[in-house]
Amino acid sequence: MKIQSQKDFFSGLMFTGVGTAFAMGATSYNVGDAARMGPGYFPLMLGIVLALLGLLVIAGSLARGDGSDGRIGAIAWRPLTLIICANLAFGVLLGGLPSIGLPAMGLVLAIYALTFIASRAGPSYSFRTTLILATLLAIGSYLVFIVGLKLQFQVWPTFIS
Incomplete structure (x- = not known):
């Protein structure tokens, strides 16, 4: 598969990485369950949702282009x-x-x-x-x-x- 939009691909990669890091960091706290949430429950769920959204953005960058060039420019x-x-x-x-x-x-x-x-x-x-x-x-x-x-x-x- 070819990357159609570099911006979307690397944005999704960043979201996935940050979400995974938060989810992994949250496991060092007591997570609990939905009925009795511990201090690690919210960061774990937030990290999982962020990582999943990042994977969704990555999939979108591979599947279709938005019509623009989609390349990453020089760093400002x-x-x-x-x-x-x-x-x-x-x-x-x-x-x-x-x-x-x-x-x-x-x-x-x-x-x-x-x-x-x-x-x-x-x-x-x-x-x-x-x-x-x-x-x-x-x-x-x-x-x-x-x-x-x-x-x-x-x-x-x-x-x-």
């Missing part, structure tokens, strides 16, 4: 790198790096850094739009996590608060 390194760096910056700024003397900068600055770094990954960049988005995300995160859920995050850098 710049957006990939910027998104990973944005997440790393968020983690470092939120928690700090005490081993090298970097204090925690707080939730608000971490969200602003995340938003501004990640926004550079897109094809167009607008400082004003990014500033508005970062402000809305910071306010929303504060309301949800600090006010609503009462989680103990450092909101501002130590030198401010």
